Amino acid sequence: MTPNQHALLTPQQMTQADQAAVVAGVPAFRLMAAAGNAVAEAIRARWSKRPVLVMAGPGNNGGDGFVIAEQLRQHGWPVTLAFMGQIDRMSEEAQAHAKAWQGEWQSLSPMQLEGAELVVDALFGAGLSRLIEGVAYEMLEAVVQSGLPVCAVDVPSGLDGTTGQALGMVAKAELTVTFFRKKPGHLIWPGRFLCGDLLLCDIGIPESVLKGLAINIMENQVDLWRQDYPWPQQNGHKFHRGHVLIYGGQWITGASRLSARASQRVGAGLVSLAVPEISWPIYAASMLSVMVKPLGKNQSEQAFHQVLNDSRFNVVVIGPGAGLDGKDKDRVKQAVLGTLKCGRACVLDADALTAFSEQPEVLFSAIHGPCVLTPHEGEFARLFPHLSEPSGKDKLSRAKQAAHETGAVVLLKGADTIIASPDGRAIINTNAPAELATGGAGDVLAGFIAGLLAQGMTPFYAAAAAAWLHGEVANEIGVGLIAEDLADALPNVLQRLKAYQD
Numbered sequence: 482m483t484p485n486q487h488a489l490l491t492p493q494q495m496t497q498a499d500q501a502a503v504v505a506g507v508p509a510f511r512l513m514a515a516a517g518n519a520v521a522e523a524i525r526a527r528w529s530k531r532p533v534l535v536m537a538g539p540g541n542n543g544g545d546g547f548v549i550a551e552q553l554r555q556h557g558w559p560v561t562l563a564f565m566g567q568i569d570r571m572s573e574e575a576q577a578h579a580k581a582w583q584g585e586w587q588s589l590s591p592m593q594l595e596g597a598e599l600v601v602d603a604l605f606g607a608g609l610s611r612l613i614e615g616v617a618y619e620m621l622e623a624v625v626q627s628g629l630p631v632c633a634v635d636v637p638s639g640l641d642g643t644t645g646q647a648l649g650m651v652a653k654a655e656l657t658v659t660f661f662r663k664k665p666g667h668l669i670w671p672g673r674f675l676c677g678d679l680l681l682c683d684i685g686i687p688e689s690v691l692k693g694l695a696i697n698i699m700e701n702q703v704d705l706w707r708q709d710y711p712w713p714q715q716n717g718h719k720f721h722r723g724h725v726l727i728y729g730g731q732w733i734t735g736a737s738r739l740s741a742r743a744s745q746r747v748g749a750g751l752v753s754l755a756v757p758e759i760s761w762p763i764y765a766a767s768m769l770s771v772m773v774k775p776l777g778k779n780q781s782e783q784a785f786h787q788v789l790n791d792s793r794f795n796v797v798v799i800g801p802g803a804g805l806d807g808k809d810k811d812r813v814k815q816a817v818l819g820t821l822k823c824g825r826a827c828v829l830d831a832d833a834l835t836a837f838s839e840q841p842e843v844l845f846s847a848i849h850g851p852c853v854l855t856p857h858e859g860e861f862a863r864l865f866p867h868l869s870e871p872s873g874k875d876k877l878s879r880a881k882q883a884a885h886e887t888g889a890v891v892l893l894k895g896a897d898t899i900i901a902s903p904d905g906r907a908i909i910n911t912n913a914p915a916e917l918a919t920g921g922a923g924d925v926l927a928g929f930i931a932g933l934l935a936q937g938m939t940p941f942y943a944a945a946a947a948a949w950l951h952g953e954v955a956n957e958i959g960v961g962l963i964a965e966d967l968a969d970a971l972p973n974v975l976q977r978l979k980a981y982q983d
């Protein structure tokens with residue numbers, strides 16, 4: 482991935498960026514001044530003049546705090562500065578800014594909240610290295626209890642900038658001001674919630690420093706995959722736009738139909754559904770431009786393999802409504818293994834994942850080609866029990882590890898959907914509204930991914946583009962959304978995307 486404005490830097494990479502900027506000739510003192518000034522400006526833009534408590538910690542986050550305190554004081558704000566640490570053990574630039582602070586400071590204590598109407602949280606930022614304990618814990622706890630608005634500098638103190646997890650205690654911010662690039666922890670829950678509104682400020686770090694950082698985490702934005710987006714070509718033909726084959730179940734017939742419509746809407750040239758003969762009339766009666774293939778009377782576990790022999794199908798979707806009862810489960814497993822064996826690109830969702838929960842390694846060892854797994858947390862836990870939530874591992878690491886172990890692109894769903902590639906890259910999706918948590922939305926997502934894969938996008942970018950489109954259509958529809966609406970709202974979103982592209 483080419484690092485751009487959507488690159489996400491871990492706190493360690495941010496520190497490297499900071500050091501590289503200094504090497505490139507930007508004095509550390511100036512960076513800190515710019516950071517503090519940016520926060521002070523954001524505070525003045527958001528809040529009216531009021532008594533403010535600035536909590537400054539022992540590192541450079543605290544250094545920023547001294548700059549903010551002085552800036553606000555110069556603009557006539559009543560400022561109390563509560564410091565935790567030793568000035569003479571701070572970095573040179575932080576010491577210089579601490580000396581430039583014209584007021585007094587007191588040792589950090591919850592007592593200082595008395596009379597404050599705003600709290601600036603500059604205790605710990607990128608340098609947080611352990612659980613919040615002791616006086617810092619008591620202070621943050623008192624801030625939470627006070628209910629006062631908080632402006633966090635870089636990250637709310639106690640929030641791990643890499644994982645989005647709280648280490649001990651975090652006071653939720655109303656506004657978080659960060660610098661140069663966002664961090665993954667700003668976007669992953671609960672981090673996204675704890676940051677409140679996030680403001681990204683330029684503090685004079687040159688873009689060139691990005692080249693020296695091995696950046697492999699990005700926020701999902703159009704610029705990431707717009708070059709690869711498969712717009713229909715004037716001289717194109719439906720056979721150039723791929724043919725998606727979707728496995729339909731016997732009992733739950735809506736799910737795979739939602740996937741089919743989504744694949745069509747996102748531009749697949751042709752879409753076919755392979756369904757049990759007994760359910761064929763239901764499928765066939767409700768689909769017009771989707772071809773519906775009956776899987777034969779006996780519906781043996783091999784029936785799907787015969788359909789797969791047709792090499793025009795270049796992408797296969799298995800899972801939505803596939804079924805897990807009785808023989809269904811074996812049929813689903815055989816369909817998945819057959820698809821993987823013949824090297825077809827595939828999207829495996831829902832029942833296709835759960836079908837392997839007793840023997841996930843059978844699935845994993847069969848994956849050799851382009852494959853996207855789209856679990857929600859429950860399905861993920863069944864396939865990767867060692868990586869499930871109680872493991873204590875954060876969502877980004879879990880998705881990355883799962884991609885590494887399986888060789889598939891793993892799209893781990895949620896408000897902060899993560900798309901992880903086996904090569905270590907990851908994209909965090911941020912545009913999904915709460916309305917998307919509704920039955921059938923995942924089936925639509927699987928269809929979007931398959932439709933993009935069929936048109937030649939790579940699995941990683943197909944999954945990213947699909948997740949973004951999915952969020953965007955949901956935002957367009959808003960409250961009252963049901964899964965049926967999603968595919969049909971896509972044309973508007975695609976037209977806007979195309980206009981932006983042109």
Ligand SMILES: NC(=O)C1=CN([C@@H]2O[C@H](COP(=O)(O)OP(=O)(O)OC[C@H]3O[C@@H](n4cnc5c(N)ncnc54)[C@H](O)[C@@H]3O)[C@@H](O)[C@H]2O)[C@@H](O)CC1
Pocket residue numbers: 495496498499512513516538539540541542543544545604605606607608609610611612613614617634635636660661684686
């Ligand atoms: N990276 C950049 O480009 C810039 C960074 N700046 C600021 O510098 C910050 C990073 O500074 P530092 O690397 O000094 O790190 P921090 O200021 O975040 O904290 C490091 C200090 O906190 C202590 N500490 C860590 N976790 C603790 C815990 N749980 N309890 C008690 N003490 C703990 C460490 O021992 C160390 O003394 C950024 O977050 C940002 O606010 C800005 O000044 C300007 C530029």
Ligand SMILES: [K+]
Pocket residue numbers: 542602603604605606633634635636637638
């Ligand atoms: K902070």
